[in-house]
Amino acid sequence: METLLQDLRYAARALRRNPVFTLAAVLTLAIGIGANTAVFSVVNAVLLRAMPYPDPDRLVVVWGTLGSEKETLITVPDIVDMRARSRTFDALSMVRSQSVNLTGVDAPDRLNGSFVSANALTILGATAERGRLFTPEETEAGGGAAVAVLSHAAWITRFGGDPGIVGRSITLNGRPHVVIGVMAAAFRDPMSGANDVWMPVLSAPGASMTARSDSTGNLFRVWSVGRMKPGVTLAQAQADLNAIAAELSKEHPAPNADAGQGVNIVSLQQTVVGDIRPVLLTVFAFVAVVLLIACANVANLQLARATARERELSLRAALGARRGRIIRQLLTESVLLSVLGGTLGMAVGVWATRAMVAGIPDGLPPFVEVGLDPRVLFFSIAVTVASGALFGLAPAIHASRANLRGGVGSAGAGRQAPAGARRWPFRDVLVAGQLAMCVVLLMGAGLLTRSLIALRNVDAGFDASHVLTAEFRLPRNRYDTPDKINQFMERALAAIRAVPGAQDAALVQAVPLSRNFGLVTFELDGKGPSAAPPTVLQNVVSDGFFRTMRIPLRAGRDFDARDRADAPPVAIVSEEFARESWPGESAIGRRVKIFGPPDVWVTVVGVVGDVKQRSLGDAPGGGQIYQPMEQGIGIMNTVTMRTAGDPDALAKQLRAAIWSVDPDQPVWSVRSLESLVARDFAPRRFALSLAGLFAVLAVILAAIGVYGVMSYLVAQRTRELGIRLALGARRSALVGLVLARGTRVVAAATVVGVIAAFAAARLMRSQLYGVSAADPVTFVAVPLLLAAIALLATYLPARRAARVDPMVALRTE
Numbered sequence: 108m109e110t111l112l113q114d115l116r117y118a119a120r121a122l123r124r125n126p127v128f129t130l131a132a133v134l135t136l137a138i139g140i141g142a143n144t145a146v147f148s149v150v151n152a153v154l155l156r157a158m159p160y161p162d163p164d165r166l167v168v169v170w171g172t173l174g175s176e177k178e179t180l181i182t183v184p185d186i187v188d189m190r191a192r193s194r195t196f197d198a199l200s201m202v203r204s205q206s207v208n209l210t211g212v213d214a215p216d217r218l219n220g221s222f223v224s225a226n227a228l229t230i231l232g233a234t235a236e237r238g239r240l241f242t243p244e245e246t247e248a249g250g251g252a253a254v255a256v257l258s259h260a261a262w263i264t265r266f267g268g269d270p271g272i273v274g275r276s277i278t279l280n281g282r283p284h285v286v287i288g289v290m291a292a293a294f295r296d297p298m299s300g301a302n303d304v305w306m307p308v309l310s311a312p313g314a315s316m317t318a319r320s321d322s323t324g325n326l327f328r329v330w331s332v333g334r335m336k337p338g339v340t341l342a343q344a345q346a347d348l349n350a351i352a353a354e355l356s357k358e359h360p361a362p363n364a365d366a367g368q369g370v371n372i373v374s375l376q377q378t379v380v381g382d383i384r385p386v387l388l389t390v391f392a393f394v395a396v397v398l399l400i401a402c403a404n405v406a407n408l409q410l411a412r413a414t415a416r417e418r419e420l421s422l423r424a425a426l427g428a429r430r431g432r433i434i435r436q437l438l439t440e441s442v443l444l445s446v447l448g449g450t451l452g453m454a455v456g457v458w459a460t461r462a463m464v465a466g467i468p469d470g471l472p473p474f475v476e477v478g479l480d481p482r483v484l485f486f487s488i489a490v491t492v493a494s495g496a497l498f499g500l501a502p503a504i505h506a507s508r509a510n511l512r513g514g515v516g517s518a519g520a521g522r523q524a525p526a527g528a529r530r531w532p533f534r535d536v537l538v539a540g541q542l543a544m545c546v547v548l549l550m551g552a553g554l555l556t557r558s559l560i561a562l563r564n565v566d567a568g569f570d571a572s573h574v575l576t577a578e579f580r581l582p583r584n585r586y587d588t589p590d591k592i593n594q595f596m597e598r599a600l601a602a603i604r605a606v607p608g609a610q611d612a613a614l615v616q617a618v619p620l621s622r623n624f625g626l627v628t629f630e631l632d633g634k635g636p637s638a639a640p641p642t643v644l645q646n647v648v649s650d651g652f653f654r655t656m657r658i659p660l661r662a663g664r665d666f667d668a669r670d671r672a673d674a675p676p677v678a679i680v681s682e683e684f685a686r687e688s689w690p691g692e693s694a695i696g697r698r699v700k701i702f703g704p705p706d707v708w709v710t711v712v713g714v715v716g717d718v719k720q721r722s723l724g725d726a727p728g729g730g731q732i733y734q735p736m737e738q739g740i741g742i743m744n745t746v747t748m749r750t751a752g753d754p755d756a757l758a759k760q761l762r763a764a765i766w767s768v769d770p771d772q773p774v775w776s777v778r779s780l781e782s783l784v785a786r787d788f789a790p791r792r793f794a795l796s797l798a799g800l801f802a803v804l805a806v807i808l809a810a811i812g813v814y815g816v817m818s819y820l821v822a823q824r825t826r827e828l829g830i831r832l833a834l835g836a837r838r839s840a841l842v843g844l845v846l847a848r849g850t851r852v853v854a855a856a857t858v859v860g861v862i863a864a865f866a867a868a869r870l871m872r873s874q875l876y877g878v879s880a881a882d883p884v885t886f887v888a889v890p891l892l893l894a895a896i897a898l899l900a901t902y903l904p905a906r907r908a909a910r911v912d913p914m915v916a917l918r919t920e
Contacts, residue, residue, distance in 0.1 A: 114435065115439060115443065117439075118440040118443045121440060122443065129447075131408060132408055132409075132444050132448065133444065134451075135401045135448070135808065136405060136444065136445055136448025136449065136452060136494060137449075137451035138455070138804060138808075139398035139400075139401030139494070140448055140449050140452030140455075140487065140490055140491060141453070141459055142455075142456070142459060143394050143398050143452075143456075143487075143490055144456030144457075144459075144460070144487045144490070145394075145457075145459035145460040145463050146390055146391050146797075147391070147483060148456065148477050148479065148483050149387060149460065149464065149467075149471075150387050150391050151480070151482050152471070152475045152478075153380055153383060153384075153475055154380065154387065154388075155482065156475075156482070158297065158375065158379075158474055159232075159293075160231045160232050160297070160474075161230075161232045162334060163375070163376070165197075165336075165337070165339075166230070166333070166334055166335075166374070166376075167332075167333050167334075167341065167344065167372050167373060168298070168330060168373050168374075168375055169181070169186075169189075169199065169331040169332075169333055170330055170370070170371045170373065171369070172369040172371045173369075173626065173628065173642055176626055176642060177371045178330075178371065179328075180203070180328030180329055180330055181328055181329060181331070182319050182326065182327075182329075183201060183308070183314060183315060183316055183318075183328075183329060184315075184316060184317055185319065186199060186331050187247075187316065188351065189331075189348055189351050189352075189355075192351050193347055194347055195336055196333050196334065196335055196339075196344065197334045197335070197336050198226050198229075198230050198333060198334045199333040200223065200224045200226045200230055200331055200332045200333065201222075201223065201224040201247075201329040201331060202221060202223050202224075202227050202298060202308075202332055203221065203222045203223075203308065203311060203327070203329045203330070204219070204221050204298065204302075205220055205221070206220055206775070207220040207279045207306070208582055208772070209265070209277065209278065209279060209773065210281065210773075211278040212265075215766075215770070215772055216265070217580075217774075217775040218261065218265070218303035219301055219303045219304075220303065220304045220306060221298075221302055221306070222305075222306050222307065222308045222310065222311040222314065222329075223246065223306070223307070224241075224243075224307075225240070225243045225245065225246045225247070225307075226243070227332055228240050228241065228256075228305065230332055230333070231294075231332070232294075233290060234291045234294070235289060235290060236288075236289045236290065236292060237262075237289040238273035238274075238287050238288030238289060239288045240256055240287075240288055240290075241254070241256065241305075246307035247307075247309060252307055252310065253282055253284045253285065254284060254286075254306070255279060256286070256287060256288045256289070256305045256306075257288070257289050257290065258290050258294075258302055258303050258304065259289060259290055259291065259292035259294075260303070261303035261304060262289045273286055273287065273289070274286065274287075279306070280312070280582040280584065281582035281584045281585045281771075284310075290305075295473040295474040297375060297378075297379045297473060297474055298332065298378070298379070301473065308329065312327075312584075313583070315327060319359050326704060333372075344372050345370070345371075345372045348372065349370055352369055379473075379474075380472060382790060383467065383472075385874055386790055386793065386794045386874070389551070389871060389874055390794060390797045390798065390801075393548055393797065393802070396805065397548070397801045397804055398490070399497075399540075399544055400544050400545065400805045400808050400809060402494050402497045403498070403537045403541045403544075403812065404541065404808050404812045404815075405444070405498040407534060407812050408815065409437075409441065409498060409502035409503075410533070433503075434504060437503035438496070438500065440499070441495045441496070441498060441499020441500075441502075442492065442496070442499065444499075445491050445492065445495030445498075446491060448491070448494070449487060449488070449490070449494070452487070452491070457479065460477055463797070464477050466793055466796070468786070468789030468790050468792075468793050535816075537812070537816075538809075538812050538813055538852050538856070539855050539859070540856070541809040541813075541856075542809050542813070542853060542857070542860065542893065542897055543857075543860035543863060544805065544809075544863075545802070545856075545893055546857060546859075546863070546889060546890060547860055547863050547864045547867050548798070548801060548802040548806075549805075549806065549889045549892070549893060550860075550861075550886065550889050551798055551802070551864070551867060551868070552798045552799045552801075553882075553888065553889050554868055554871060554878060554880070554882060554885050555791065555794055555795040555798055555871075555874065555875075556799070557878040557882055557884065558791060558875045558876045558877060558878050559788070559791050559795055561877030562723050562724060562788065562876050563788070564877075565719065565723050565724075565877070567619065567719045567723060567784070568717050569619060569656040569657060569780075570657035571779075571781045571783070572780075572781060573750050573751070573752070573753075573754055574747055574754060574779065574781075575747075575755070575758065575761060575777070576746060576748075576779070576780055576783070577745065577746045577748075577761055577762070577765075577775070577776060577777040577778075578621075578743070578744070579744060579745075579772060579773065579774050580742055580773075581742040581743075582742075586742060589672060592740050592742060593736075593737055593740060595768060596614055596744065598768045599746075599764070599768045599769075600614055602764040602767050602768055603746055603748055603765070605764070606748070606757060606760045606761060606764050607760070608750050608751050608752060608756075608760070609757065611654060611655045611749045612655060612746065612748040613649045613651040613652035613654070613655040614648070614649040614746060614747070615647070615648045615652050615745050615747055616647040616648070616739075617646055617720070618745040618747060618780070618783070619656075619718055619719060619720050619780075620719070620720075620721075620723070620780075620783040620784060620787050621783060623745070624644055624646075624720050625645040626642050626643070626644060626645065627643060627645040627701050627703075627732075628641065628642050628702045629699050629700060629701050629732070630699070630702070631689075631699060631700075632698035632700070632708070643684060643729050643732050644721075644729060644730070644732070645731070645732050645733075646720070646732075646734075647734050647741060648666070648735070649666075649735075650665065650666045650670075650735070650736075652747065653715055655748070656747060658715050659716040661682055661715060661716060662693065663679070663711070663712050663713030663714055664712055664713050665679070666679065666712075666713075666733075666735040670735035670737065670738060671737050672737040674738070675710065676707050676709040676710070676734075676738055677709055677735065677738070678699060678701075678711055678712070678732050679712060679713040679714065679715055680694055680711055680713075680730065680731070680732050680733070681714070681716070681718065681730040681731040681732070682714055682715070682716060682717050682730070683727065683729065683731075684729070684731060685730070687730060694711045694714050695714070696711065697710070697711045698710050698711070699711065699732065701732070709732075715733070717730065718731060722787055723784070723788070724787075724876045746765075747780070754779045754780075754781075755779055758777045761774070791874070794874060806893065806896060809893075809897070810896050810899075813849065813852075813853075813897050813900040813901055814901075817845060817848070817903075818904040818907075821845065821905075821907055828841055828908055838909035839909070841905070841909045842902075842905045842906060842909045843905075845901065845905035845908050846898070846902065849897065849900075849901030852897075853897045853898060853901075857890045861890060865881060868880040868881065
């Protein structure tokens with residue numbers, strides 16, 4: 108311990124005597140460690156930390172499958188049967204997230220709601236802060252009581268924290284509900300995010316414990332949050348429910364049931380984390396490489412400093428210091444440097460974490476809280492210590508190989524070119540390694556950039572400029588017939604079109620990129636039924652929708668006044684659907700059977716351009732089929748209003764237009780269509796922003812490393828360069844001498860970096876769109892760019908070498 112304290116004191120004095128070196132090394136490490144701490148804080152909170160629910164490893168989400176879709180909903184009786192027959196689950200719940208209308212208050216409002224079975228909340232360990240939660244009798248098997256549980260936030264913000272809220276009646280979807288409880292403030296619904304209210308599953312419109320098919324088209328479907336029995340694997344649970352689903356399809360072969368529907372079980376964490384997992388892992392890989400480059404940079408600084416201290420180290424060795432003792436002393440200095448850099452890095456990491464969390468598209472999962480918990484602190488400490496060893500060990504070993512006689516002699520140190528030459532290969536390896544890692548990072552950032560550009564150039568199929576959208580849902584108890592719904596839609600659409608500044612308007616069930624979409628199975632006339640009917644995106648639109656969205660009509664006609672509810676059913680299909688269904692033939696006049704409920708044969712009267720419905724990155728395949736609103740009437744719709752100016756400026760007038768028809772009708776998600784397009788870009792833009800930032804940092808660090816090595820080479824060989832000049836060497840030859848050394852390093856680094864980047868790019872394929880993992884533009888442009896930067900960093904010391912004064916150089920010790 109006494110020796111260690113002595114080493115620490117000596118290390119502190121040595122670092123204090125070299126403030127420029129110390130500051131450069133500490134700042135370099137702080138950047139690398141701080142960035143890693145920030146990214147790991149988010150990775151830990153999202154991917155590593157256990158979810159705050161009982162038995163989180165046993166929690167899963169059970170979805171239905173239909174065709175290529177792996178996350179469809181399941182009928183209530185199917186879930187009931189699965190629960191009764193399953194041998195692998197302790198509990199299977201029923202959940203359906205669905206917004207509800209709150210009326211009877213100052214202004215109609217929309218609440219984020221969930222219709223649930225009682226065990227959906229107990230599975231997640233929910234507790235009530237006030238009152239109580241549901242009983243099984245209230246939610247299932249003859250239940251469906253008009254009761255509700257409020258979230259803590261909704262109780263405070265919507266009802267002013269009323270202490271008498273329990274027992275109070277509130278109007279949801281036009282129906283009085285008695286508040287029986289307020290959820291604990293700490294509870295976070297993993298599936299529904301910022302949920303405002305929970306209600307019994309059977310109180311939902313159309314919910315039934317017995318209906319597997321419904322000719323009215325109001326069949327209620329749910330998903331399930333389940334808890335597997337101890338020791339059961341995901342594969343075992345999947346096999347169990349697959350067998351039950353097969354049994355149910357044989358027992359209930361209703362002609363309009365979902366033919367070919369299966370079951371898909373996914374862990375709850377994977378379901379909630381979703382698309383952010385690959386983004387975080389990609390960013391974490393980038394930032395780890397930045398730390399390696401930072402360590403290589405500091406190692407080069409340490410080598411340069413150790414060479415300058417050669418005489419000191421030689422004298423210590425001559426006085427009896429063993430090689431291990433010298434290595435330990437130098438490692439102590441390195442670890443002290445890393446501690447200083449790590450301490451500053453953690454402070455940088457706290458700030459960077461806040462900035463990173465704020466920039467994550469759509470925010471983090473609802474249960475995630477990012478902070479410096481013990482795992483993050485341990486990671487930061489481990490990275491700090493490992494960094495000290497990583498950048499300190501090799502320089503310490505090299506420095507301990509001092510030539511005692513050359514180091515102690517008065518003039519020998521300046522003439523020991525061979526000793527210096529022996530160190531150059533290792534310094535070259537460090538610089539080449541830095542540059543190779545930069546190639547990998549720049550390749551990744553380049554591919555993400557090319558991908559984002561490709562996505563921006565995608566033809567979405569519509570014109571998003573100057574379009575305002577807004578969603579609403581009609582309460583079924585007030586609008587309980589198609590005639591009432593149609594009357595509201597017609598009057599609302601007329602009022603919206605009359606808004607000053609509105610050029611055109613239409614209604615659509617699911618506006619593109621809103622994350623709403625419908626999916627149906629179908630059969631083509633003349634091709635006969637199949638065991639597993641294909642699926643297609645389905646939408647319901649009013650007349651004028653294609654005109655408002657500027658979706659081109661390719662053939663046939665648009666919907667018009669002829670397409671009433673009592674008229675023959677018709678449809679308009681997308682070009683892709685027409686091309687895949689009737690290749691080389693006209694789609695006009697063809698018939699398609701859409702499986703309901705109810706099943707209906709529709710005649711194609713028009714073909715329109717393809718539209719990116721779910722995402723701009725949608726892969727081709729399937730197309731879309733549109734039905735006129737009166738023939739596919741529903742209670743949920745979205746307004747699309749094309750405006751002459753800024754669409755957001757008409758948000759208030761749009762709400763007023765709908766309230767002029769029904770003052771109790773909430774309107775929400777009032778936003779421009781351009782904002783939906785921007786939201787679709789957001790995940791890739793986020794990944795690109797961080798990857799680009801880290802790539803730029805890496806290039807700066809690598810360029811500094813190249814410059815430092817070449818500068819050291821020039822300083823080390825000043826006497827040699829002076830002799831060359833004195834003997835008649837041209838200054839351009841000296842520039843070439845230094846450049847040749849740098850060029851060899853850059854060339855080797857580029858070759859290694861391109862090979863490594865090719866392997867890394869294959870791991871990033873899920874993050875790319877419209878660009879190959881071996882994109883030739885990126886794989887040519889990036890090495891050329893980095894080579895130019897590295898050679899510039901080499902040229903500056905080379906030019907300084909050419910300006911050496913021979914007389915000054917010859918006098919140099």
